[in-house]
Amino acid sequence: MAKSLTPIPYLFAILLLHVVSANSFAHPSLYNHFHKCLKKHTKPPSDQATISTILFAQSNVSYPSVLRNYIRNPRFNTSSTPKPSLIITPLHESHVQSTVICAKSVIPIQIKIRSGGHDYEGVSYISDEPFIILDLFNLRDVTVDAENGVTVIQASATRTLLLNREEKKNPRLPRRSLPHRRRRWPPQRRRVRQHAPARTLEQNAIDLVVQWQEVAPRVDDRLFMRLLVSPVSSATLRGQKTVRVSVVTLFLGSADELVTLLEKEFPVLGLNKKNCNELTWIQSVLWWASYNYTKPETLLDRRLNSADFLKRKSDYVQNPISRDRLEWIWKKMIELKSILFVFNPYGGRMSEISSDAMPFPHRAGDLFKIQYSVTWEEAGSVEKNYTTQAKMLYSYMTPFVSRNPRSAYLNYRDLDIGINTFGENSYEEGEVYGLKYFNDKFERLVKVKSEVDPENFFRNEQSIPVLPKKG
Ligand SMILES: Cc1cc2nc3c(=O)[nH]c(=O)nc-3n(C[C@H](O)[C@H](O)[C@H](O)COP(=O)(O)OP(=O)(O)OC[C@H]3O[C@@H](n4cnc5c(N)ncnc54)[C@H](O)[C@@H]3O)c2cc1C
Numbered sequence: 408m409a410k411s412l413t414p415i416p417y418l419f420a421i422l423l424l425h426v427v428s429a430n431s432f433a434h435p436s437l438y439n440h441f442h443k444c445l446k447k448h449t450k451p452p453s454d455q456a457t458i459s460t461i462l463f464a465q466s467n468v469s470y471p472s473v474l475r476n477y478i479r480n481p482r483f484n485t486s487s488t489p490k491p492s493l494i495i496t497p498l499h500e501s502h503v504q505s506t507v508i509c510a511k512s513v514i515p516i517q518i519k520i521r522s523g524g525h526d527y528e529g530v531s532y533i534s535d536e537p538f539i540i541l542d543l544f545n546l547r548d549v550t551v552d553a554e555n556g557v558t559v560i561q562a563s564a565t566r567t568l569l570l571n572r573e574e575k576k577n578p579r580l581p582r583r584s585l586p587h588r589r590r591r592w593p594p595q596r597r598r599v600r601q602h603a604p605a606r607t608l609e610q611n612a613i614d615l616v617v618q619w620q621e622v623a624p625r626v627d628d629r630l631f632m633r634l635l636v637s638p639v640s641s642a643t644l645r646g647q648k649t650v651r652v653s654v655v656t657l658f659l660g661s662a663d664e665l666v667t668l669l670e671k672e673f674p675v676l677g678l679n680k681k682n683c684n685e686l687t688w689i690q691s692v693l694w695w696a697s698y699n700y701t702k703p704e705t706l707l708d709r710r711l712n713s714a715d716f717l718k719r720k721s722d723y724v725q726n727p728i729s730r731d732r733l734e735w736i737w738k739k740m741i742e743l744k745s746i747l748f749v750f751n752p753y754g755g756r757m758s759e760i761s762s763d764a765m766p767f768p769h770r771a772g773d774l775f776k777i778q779y780s781v782t783w784e785e786a787g788s789v790e791k792n793y794t795t796q797a798k799m800l801y802s803y804m805t806p807f808v809s810r811n812p813r814s815a816y817l818n819y820r821d822l823d824i825g826i827n828t829f830g831e832n833s834y835e836e837g838e839v840y841g842l843k844y845f846n847d848k849f850e851r852l853v854k855v856k857s858e859v860d861p862e863n864f865f866r867n868e869q870s871i872p873v874l875p876k877k878g
Contacts, residue, residue, distance in 0.1 A: 477524030
């Protein structure tokens with residue numbers, strides 16, 4: 408560990424960090440420490456002026472916007488949300504390395520790392536402990552070394568940026584992998600999106616869900632069919648609520664092929680060719696991102712400081728849910744009013760990979776993943792109503808989803824399923840959420856973590872704990 412402070416100021420810094428509250432951490436000594444320490448450890452050395460541009464103390468006029476720009480859930484953008492003592496925005500890799508070295512010398516400061524800020528629970532930019540943010544938004548470069556077949560993608564690069572750069576730097580790439588040259592794509596690269604009209608309970612929506620469960624996880628690998636369920640006002644029964652079900656599809660092939668396939672496999676959907684649109688790959692990306700009819704460059708817009716209030720939870724389903732159980736679930740959704748379900752089918756390529764091949768364990772055996780989704784627009788006390796709906800529906804679903812463990816999807820971060828306080832019971836606390844996210848891979852991840860970061864320096868509310876110390 409680098410010793411960048413002389414003993415007396417170092418002791419002072421430790422004392423200071425122990426006695427002050429998290430919000431009063433913007434003491435100049437912390438800023439000065441990082442300023443000097445980053446300058447010393449960056450290679451090649453960075454000048455004072457450069458360091459000043461990447462270091463944001465709370466007193467810096469740009470601090471609020473730098474913090475806010477990549478907050479993707481405004482639930483965590485209130486005056487009472489804990490704020491970092493400093494934000495460091497590296498311009499190159501050595502700034503990242505030196506930030507880690509410098510943070511390690513100011514125990515017990517916690518380091519939070521933010522790439523895109525999309526963590527549903529704000530884990531990348533809030534903490535109950537005193538903390539700093541290592542914000543990687545400047546590190547978005549994509550370097551293509553075509554000669555050696557190596558592409559380096561920095562943490563904050565997006566998929567569109569990647570394709571943009573690849574096209575510019577490597578004109579020898581096969582045309583079919585380029586996003587904007589529709590006419591040169593061979594016909595088999597066509598994609599079809601399908602959006603058959605939504606159905607309500609009065610229109611036998613339940614038949615759609617029953618058949619979808621049988622078909623979506625095992626149908627042709629070129630077909631992805633997402634099912635959306637939401638409570639809405641009934642158009643036919645005045646003053647009553649119903650449930651609306653829709654199926655959104657992406658198919659790698661032609662519209663004719665898709666219609667023929669679904670007529671055979673999923674007749675209840677009643678797909679018509681007029682519900683299909685043939686697209687290039689990049690157009691399909693725009694469509695999934697809800698940017699219909701815009702230029703691909705729109706995807707490069709990072710839409711800073713724009714997001715909805717949200718709460719998400721997840722589950723995995725391993726056995727089809729029967730018709731009468733679905734009816735009961737819809738009743739509960741209608742009572743709750745605002746919560747939606749997104750069912751994402753598994754199967755396909757996922758089921759060909761053995762569940763112990765990689766840390767991501769949800770593969771063969773899972774029929775589909777459920778996202779519980781609740782989104783709202785106003786701050787304040789309404790939040791409790793929405794988050795309670797998510798918790799209640801999750802509780803109602805207990806008999807119908809995976810168990811021992813009840814699995815969850817890491818990308819849909821949900822702190823309700825357990826958090827770690829990193830005290831004496833850290834391992835047991837980690838097991839609660841770790842088994843849900845990683846199933847039996849949890850133990851292996853604990854072993855790796857114990858080897859590479861035995862001091863548990865890199866930690867968050869749901870990180871992998873280290874093995875308990877013997878004796
Ligand atoms: C509007 C919205 C839509 C979404 N849609 C989907 C979807 O369709 N499918 C899906 O799977 N997920 C979806 N997500 C979830 C999203 O994929 C995950 O939250 C993902 O982790 C976001 O990555 P990020 O870099 O933006 O997140 P961040 O919030 O920056 O980071 C997420 C976690 O990774 C850590 N981290 C970040 N960078 C690094 C690094 N370089 N090194 C080590 N740790 C790091 C952070 O500390 C944090 O714990 C969505 C999220 C939002 C807000």
